Amino acid sequence: MARVIRVLLVDDDALVRAGLAMMLDGAAGISVVGEAADGQEAITATDAHAPDVVLMDLRMPRLDGITATRRLRARARPPEVIVLTTFDTDENILHALRAGASGFLLKDTPPPQIVEAVTRVAAGEPILSPRITRRLMERTVAQAGAYERARATLAALTPREYEVALAIGRGRTNADIAAELAMGITTVKAHVSNILTKLGLDNRTQIALLAHDAGLA
Numbered sequence: 001m002a003r004v005i006r007v008l009l010v011d012d013d014a015l016v017r018a019g020l021a022m023m024l025d026g027a028a029g030i031s032v033v034g035e036a037a038d039g040q041e042a043i044t045a046t047d048a049h050a051p052d053v054v055l056m057d058l059r060m061p062r063l064d065g066i067t068a069t070r071r072l073r074a075r076a077r078p079p080e081v082i083v084l085t086t087f088d089t090d091e092n093i094l095h096a097l098r099a100g101a102s103g104f105l106l107k108d109t110p111p112p113q114i115v116e117a118v119t120r121v122a123a124g125e126p127i128l129s130p131r132i133t134r135r136l137m138e139r140t141v142a143q144a145g146a147y148e149r150a151r152a153t154l155a156a157l158t159p160r161e162y163e164v165a166l167a168i169g170r171g172r173t174n175a176d177i178a179a180e181l182a183m184g185i186t187t188v189k190a191h192v193s194n195i196l197t198k199l200g201l202d203n204r205t206q207i208a209l210l211a212h213d214a215g216l217a
Contacts, residue, residue, distance in 0.1 A: 003029075004029055004030065004031050005029055005030045005031070005052050005118060005119065006031055006033045006049065006052045006053070007024055007030055007031065007032050007033065007051055007052070007053050007055060007118060008032075008033060008034045008035070008036065008042065008046060008049060008051035008053070008054045008055070008079070009021060009024075009034070009035045009036070009055050010036045010037075010038075010039070010041070010042040010045075010054060010055060010056045010060070010065070010068070011037070011057040011060070011084075012037050012038055012057065012059075012060040012061060013057075014037070016057075017037075020032075020084075020114075023111045023114065023115070024114075024115065024118065027115045029119070030115065030118060030119070033049040033051055034048065034049040034051065037060070038060040038061050038062045038063055039060055039062065039064055039065055039067055039068030040062045040063040040068070042054065042056065042063075043063075043068060046079060051079045052079060052080065053079060053080045053081075053118050053121055053122050054072065054080070054082070055082050055084050055114075055118070056069055056081050056082065056083050056084065056101070057083075057085055058083060058085040058087055058092055058096070059085070065083060065085070065096070066095050066096055066099050067099075069081045069083070069100055069101050070099040073099065073100030073101075073202050074100075078100070078202075080102045080103075080121045080122060081100065081101045081102060081103075082102060082103035082104070082105060082117055082118065082121055082127075083096045083101045083104045083105070084105050084106075084107055084109075084114070085104075085105075085106065086106065086107050086108075088104075088106055088131065097205050097206065097209055098206065100203060100206070101205070102121045102126045102127070102203050102205055103117050103120075103126055103127045103128060103205075104129065104132050105117055105127075105128070105129045105132075106129050106131065106132070109129055113129075124204070125173060125174075125204070126203060126205040126208070146213050147213060147215060149213075150210050150211075150214035150215075151214045153199055154210065154214055154216070156199065157195060157198065157199075160181075160191060161191050161195050163181055164181070164191040164192060164195065165195055165207050165210070166211055166216050167180060167181070168192070168204050168207045168208050169208045169210075169212060170211075171208070174189060174192070192204065195207055
């Protein structure tokens with residue numbers, strides 16, 4: 001039997017949670033195992049329910065979504081986090097992704113795409129809404145020295161790891177990378193794991209951000 005993806009819903013609006021629960025519980029292979037009304041409750045609910053994926057709002061009382069994401073992703077066995085919000089400012093996007101979120105979707109995203117996002121993120125592939133992807137691709141390096149720091153960080157990789165990192169920056173899946181670089185998917189996964197460990201990153205999205213900061217993707 002295929003593994004069921006366990007999902008935790010975090011939003012201070014009970015109606016939003018109810019709508020998401022109805023939608024996701026009706027999708028094959030997904031089970032909503034808990035709900036939380038703020039970031040602090042999200043941490044407690046994660047302890048109780050061990051979700052695979054957390055759908056996280058940003059603006060909530062007591063503890064905001066970005067701080068909660070950072071704390072959850074710092075765990076030894078962290079859940080994947082998809083930010084689902086109405087606020088798509090550059091600051092929110094980058095802070096959420098750098099905190100370890102594997103996805104960033106807007107609340108007007110069609111239900112089938114939210115279901116797809118949960119499935120893909122649970123499988124280890126990050127996902128961003130098309131509007132967010134365009135914003136990131138068009139964004140120039142805003143912080144002084146970010147370009148040089150990103151280049152210096154990537155220089156620690158082997159030539160093969162470097163190629164894989166650039167492919168991730170271009171949005172390639174493991175299968176795409178395997179085909180482009182003539183290697184097995186298992187080898188690609190090993191390279192990705194080595195990159196994350198060597199650079200001290202949490203997920204593929206952060207590799208992509210590093211490649212963008214370096215001007216290479």
